[in-house]
Amino acid sequence: MKQDMIVVLDLGSTKNTEIARAVRNLGVYSEIHPHDITVDQLTQLSGVKGIIINGGKNNIVNGAVIDVMPEIYHAGYPILSVGHPLAKCENLETWPDSEEEIRNLLKGFVFDVCHAQPNWNMKNFIEDQVKAIREQVGNKKVLLALSGGVDSTVVATLLIKAIGKQLVCVHVNTGLMRKGESESIVRLFEKQLGENLIFVDASERFLKKLEGIADPEQKRKIIGAEFIRVFEEEAKKLDGIEFLAQGTIYPDVVESGTKTMETIKSHHNVGGLPKDLQFKLVEPLYLLLKDEVRACGLELGLPESMVYRQPFPGPGLGVRCLGAITKDRLEAIRESDSILREEFEKAGLNKKVWQYFTVVPDFMSVGVKNQVRCYEYPVIIRAINTVDAMTADVAQIDWSILMKITDRILKEVPHVNRVCFDLSPKPPATIEWE
Numbered sequence: 317m318k319q320d321m322i323v324v325l326d327l328g329s330t331k332n333t334e335i336a337r338a339v340r341n342l343g344v345y346s347e348i349h350p351h352d353i354t355v356d357q358l359t360q361l362s363g364v365k366g367i368i369i370n371g372g373k374n375n376i377v378n379g380a381v382i383d384v385m386p387e388i389y390h391a392g393y394p395i396l397s398v399g400h401p402l403a404k405c406e407n408l409e410t411w412p413d414s415e416e417e418i419r420n421l422l423k424g425f426v427f428d429v430c431h432a433q434p435n436w437n438m439k440n441f442i443e444d445q446v447k448a449i450r451e452q453v454g455n456k457k458v459l460l461a462l463s464g465g466v467d468s469t470v471v472a473t474l475l476i477k478a479i480g481k482q483l484v485c486v487h488v489n490t491g492l493m494r495k496g497e498s499e500s501i502v503r504l505f506e507k508q509l510g511e512n513l514i515f516v517d518a519s520e521r522f523l524k525k526l527e528g529i530a531d532p533e534q535k536r537k538i539i540g541a542e543f544i545r546v547f548e549e550e551a552k553k554l555d556g557i558e559f560l561a562q563g564t565i566y567p568d569v570v571e572s573g574t575k576t577m578e579t580i581k582s583h584h585n586v587g588g589l590p591k592d593l594q595f596k597l598v599e600p601l602y603l604l605l606k607d608e609v610r611a612c613g614l615e616l617g618l619p620e621s622m623v624y625r626q627p628f629p630g631p632g633l634g635v636r637c638l639g640a641i642t643k644d645r646l647e648a649i650r651e652s653d654s655i656l657r658e659e660f661e662k663a664g665l666n667k668k669v670w671q672y673f674t675v676v677p678d679f680m681s682v683g684v685k686n687q688v689r690c691y692e693y694p695v696i697i698r699a700i701n702t703v704d705a706m707t708a709d710v711a712q713i714d715w716s717i718l719m720k721i722t723d724r725i726l727k728e729v730p731h732v733n734r735v736c737f738d739l740s741p742k743p744p745a746t747i748e749w750e
């Protein structure tokens with residue numbers, strides 16, 4: 317359906333995404349565009365009802381303060397200018413401090429000045445995307461690497477709705493997944509995809525490649541490269557695939573800082589899939605912000621447990637099994653992480669703590685079990701809160717809950733005789749240990 321849109325022009329503000337999100341939260345679609353967009357280009361975007369010129373401290377390029385094309389001021393669009401002293405229209409020096417005030421300011425501009433209709437919602441988005449996907453793909457097949465993360469799960473669900481069994485999903489179990497994770501992905505999609513869901517258990521292969529490799533960067537590289545190799549091998553076995561679907565989302569597009577979709581795509585091929593795979597790309601979420609991806613998932617009927625999953629690094633448990641990865645320590649992480657998640661859910665902390673997991677280092681300490689001296693691994697619990705993962709605070713967990721988790725880990729997880737809690741904020745520590 318045709319929808320109204322407010323365009324945010326980027327003149328060096330760090331708040332572009334926040335402003336676009338605030339407009340979208342009012343029910344009006346909003347996109348961010350570069351400062352030097354021409355009136356011609358603007359009119360080609362359909363439904364533009366108004367422009368927000370969003371200036372900020374990064375507005376100096378090559379020693380000069382950048383401005384929008386002068387013709388923009390005379391094109392007849394209502395303009396709200398913030399933080400951009402050169403703007404030849406009504407202008408505000410800065411955005412108000414509180415979200416509430418920003419919301420009210422935008423409300424006045426979007427509805428009273430621009431007369432935009434609030435017709436941006438997930439139902440319409442899904443309807444539009446289903447149509448667009450069918451048009452783009454025709455009767456051809458689409459391949460998707462299904463990791464089980466929120467983005468790829470939502471992409472899969474949207475594609476199934478649009479093209480059913482023209483979708484082929486490959487799920488690679490790297491052996492670095494959490495307990496029950498691969499199984500739950502298969503369970504979620506096997507009915508709808510049948511034999512179009514290809515499950516590859518590559519855990520032994522990954523372990524072998526990683527044997528004796530202790531350097532974190534090298535581990536990451538090996539895991540990434542091996543993933544591509546496995547995926548490529550599967551892709552080559554398949555006939556007649558023309559498209560590759562990816563879970564690229566709007567922040568990826570905006571943060572890559574590019575103007576054209578071409579550059580964005582080469583920047584952001586998820587998992588670094590090689591170009592010579594010769595696929596055309598399908599990226600149905602590229603307009604969505606993270607919270608909208610979740611809303612889209614819920615609208616498509618995905619369970620909350622899937623939609624509100626905590627972030628999980630691409631290299632998986634590989635970066636939580638410190639130093640050279642071994643099977644027994646990997647198992648200790650999987651089991652202790654599962655206990656931690658279970659107890660956090662019981663205590664309702666899964667909705668309050670942003671990210672929590674366990675880490676097992678590659679050293680042992682002395683202990684006693686059944687009156688016998690033992691020499692075993694510690695488990696480290698990490699629980700943090702953050703807004704954007706750039707900085708993080710340690711989550712304050714009730715002592716009694718920590719004691720319960722410690723007790724269970726010591727009783728139930730083999731090769732472990734000690735439990736520690738990581739008290740470090742980011743910075744100086746990162747969220748993950750490697």
Ligand code: XMP
Pocket residue numbers: 627628629630631671705742745746747748749
């Ligand atoms: P750090 O450890 O850098 O992590 O403070 C910040 C956030 O990013 C996640 N993370 C990753 N996510 N691929 C990802 O998709 C990765 O390689 C990766 N490494 C870290 C981490 O879990 C945290 O949420």
